[in-house]
Amino acid sequence: MRSDLSDIVMAVSGKIVRFVVYAALFAPVFIVIATSFTASATLRFPPEGFSLRWYEAALGSPQFMGALWVSVRLALAATVISLILGFAATFAADRFEFPGRAALRALLLSPLVVPMVVLGLGLLQFLAWVGLAQTFWGLLLGHILITLPYVARTLAAGTVLFDRRLEEAAMNLRAAPLTVLRRITLPLLAPSIVAAGVFAFVTSFGNITLSVFLSFGGEMTLPVQIYSYVESNYTPIIASVSTLVIVITVILLVSIEKLVGMERLR
Amino acid sequence: MASTTSRKTAESWAFRPNLAVLALVTPVVLFFVVALVFPLSGLFRASFFEGNRPYGGSGFTLDHYLRFLTDAYYGSVLLETVILAFASAVFSLLVGFPVAYSIARAEPRKRKLRMFLVVLPLTLSLVVVVFGWLVLLGGQGIVNTLLIRIGLIDEPLRFLFNQQVVVFVLVQQFLPFMILSIMSVISQIDPALEQAAANLRANRFTVFRRVIIPMAMPGILVGVTLVFILSMSAFIAPRLIGGSRVQMIGNLIFEQVIVILNWPFGAAMSFIVLTITMLLTLSINYFVAARFAKRSPGNAQ
Numbered sequence: 001m002r003s004d005l006s007d008i009v010m011a012v013s014g015k016i017v018r019f020v021v022y023a024a025l026f027a028p029v030f031i032v033i034a035t036s037f038t039a040s041a042t043l044r045f046p047p048e049g050f051s052l053r054w055y056e057a058a059l060g061s062p063q064f065m066g067a068l069w070v071s072v073r074l075a076l077a078a079t080v081i082s083l084i085l086g087f088a089a090t091f092a093a094d095r096f097e098f099p100g101r102a103a104l105r106a107l108l109l110s111p112l113v114v115p116m117v118v119l120g121l122g123l124l125q126f127l128a129w130v131g132l133a134q135t136f137w138g139l140l141l142g143h144i145l146i147t148l149p150y151v152a153r154t155l156a157a158g159t160v161l162f163d164r165r166l167e168e169a170a171m172n173l174r175a176a177p178l179t180v181l182r183r184i185t186l187p188l189l190a191p192s193i194v195a196a197g198v199f200a201f202v203t204s205f206g207n208i209t210l211s212v213f214l215s216f217g218g219e220m221t222l223p224v225q226i227y228s229y230v231e232s233n234y235t236p237i238i239a240s241v242s243t244l245v246i247v248i249t250v251i252l253l254v255s256i257e258k259l260v261g262m263e264r265l266r
Numbered sequence: 267m268a269s270t271t272s273r274k275t276a277e278s279w280a281f282r283p284n285l286a287v288l289a290l291v292t293p294v295v296l297f298f299v300v301a302l303v304f305p306l307s308g309l310f311r312a313s314f315f316e317g318n319r320p321y322g323g324s325g326f327t328l329d330h331y332l333r334f335l336t337d338a339y340y341g342s343v344l345l346e347t348v349i350l351a352f353a354s355a356v357f358s359l360l361v362g363f364p365v366a367y368s369i370a371r372a373e374p375r376k377r378k379l380r381m382f383l384v385v386l387p388l389t390l391s392l393v394v395v396v397f398g399w400l401v402l403l404g405g406q407g408i409v410n411t412l413l414i415r416i417g418l419i420d421e422p423l424r425f426l427f428n429q430q431v432v433v434f435v436l437v438q439q440f441l442p443f444m445i446l447s448i449m450s451v452i453s454q455i456d457p458a459l460e461q462a463a464a465n466l467r468a469n470r471f472t473v474f475r476r477v478i479i480p481m482a483m484p485g486i487l488v489g490v491t492l493v494f495i496l497s498m499s500a501f502i503a504p505r506l507i508g509g510s511r512v513q514m515i516g517n518l519i520f521e522q523v524i525v526i527l528n529w530p531f532g533a534a535m536s537f538i539v540l541t542i543t544m545l546l547t548l549s550i551n552y553f554v555a556a557r558f559a560k561r562s563p564g565n566a567q
Binding site (some may be wrong): 004006007010011013014017018020021022024025026027028029030031032035043044046084085086088089091092096098104107108110111112113114115116117118119120121122123124125126128129141142144145148157205206207208209212213222223226227230238239242245246249250253257 | 297298305309367368383385387391393397398399406438450495502506520529536537544
């Protein structure tokens with residue numbers, strides 16, 4: 001390949017940009033983890049001394065552990081329902097011709113284009129009207145809504161790569177449609193389903209912009225609890241709780257990587 | 267043989283296609299009616315309610331819209347929000363594109379690690395990320411401590427509470443969306459095209475300008491749109507990082523809803539934001555698509 005000055009400029013500036021981007025993406029994570037082991041009572045970086053006292057404090061705090069439990073239950077429920085709804089819809093859009101198929105695909109992605117504050121206030125008002133404001137069910141409704149687009153995108157990418165001749169072979173061997181679905185289609189799509197599920201889980205688990213509207217005063221998710229704590233207090237317990245969140249997220253991401261490969265995320 | 271097989275399959279899957287589609291699609295459509303259509307239409311109705319109570323409003327008035335449109339303060343916050351969101355989308359594109367390209371073209375092992383670095387912040391709670399920046403950039407944060415220790419400055423600098431740092435944190439926060447959108451498109455572009463262009467004595471810059479960027483345009487548009495919309499409604503980062511100095515429209519809505527409890531006014535503001543966001547998003551997409559269509563015959567020659 002011919003190379004001239006502009007090539008060298010591009011190569012060097014590309015390297016610099018990439019270094020800065022990776023450093024900036026990773027810096028806050030690193031800082032939070034490092035600060036959580038501080039021995040002092042104030043939040044400072046570099047941390048002073050080493051202790052696990054803020055982990056003891058975090059694990060012993062009913063406030064934070066209660067919120068963590070709410071977040072885990074919420075993310076699990078939202079993931080399962082989102083996967084069922086999303087799988088049914090993408091499967092239908094992939095396999096059948098019907099009027100409104102393009103509209104269905106657009107509908108699945110539509111929560112992405114509505115600003116989160118608008119969704120938040122709309123849902124809050126609707127839930128107040130039906131008497132579900134500040135309940136787990138209200139949060140669940142909102143979280144299914146925001147995880148569905150990611151599930152739909154990841155599953156749609158998976159169904160495109162799917163080799164349909166394998167289903168045809170099974171049918172030629174006189175397998176019933178439901179057997180084919182259970183024995184061929186679902187196992188072959190399993191990697192995409194796992195990836196979509198993990199992505200839905202972490203999206204719900206980390207969300208604050210919507211949760212803060214739906215859970216103020218009622219059931220609080222962990223990010224909302226951290227947010228309301230940060231507004232009035234500034235102790236390293238925030239860092240240790242955040243590190244627990246990071247650890248849970250990393251375990252999930254590493255497990256998708258090991259199970260199915262990260263490229264499936266969309 | 268092949269045709270018999272596929273016909274048979276079509277028959278067995280489509281033993282009752284209409285019923286199957288109905289069964290598969292109805293739940294999700296019902297869900298969207300309940301979780302998206304009802305709330306948004308209820309919000310639209312509430313934006314015309316008389317008075318300022320959180321719920322149980324009635325009547326019809328344009329007061330809330332007029333209040334927003336006549337008070338210059340709201341207009342200036344909206345303008346500032348649009349500018350900040352636009353800046354955040356442009357900067358995300360500028361720094362996200364090289365990263366997305368390098369990941370798409372990296373060898374599998376490097377690709378995995380880099381993907382991990384990109385996806386991790388996306389999945390972290392925004393609070394955790396913002397909090398990391400507070401520790402880093404605060405008055406007693408590491409940057410100030412370092413600068414004082416080397417003797418470059420005597421007094422801690424104020425990094426926080428200005429527009430630049432808000433844009434910086436928005437970019438950092440939403441960059442993964444940009445990178446993933448562009449990357450998924452670039453990894454589908456055949457590297458042979460780049461080699462062909464290079465064989466025709468195009469340098470890297472020309473290859474990017476004439477081959478890669480035009481072909482990656484769909485991904486670029488998706489990324490820019492996502493980052494713009496996400497930044498338009500950001501309110502946690504501006505509140506914690508920008509303090510009272512940087513007001514974004516999301517903060518004002520959040521305040522009206524949670525603190526002041528004036529829901530009808532909050533609803534009117536939400537609809538103004540929704541309309542502006544949609545109009546700007548559509549016009550960006552339209553503008554780029556139009557330019558793109560005009561230029562592509564030239565590229566083909």
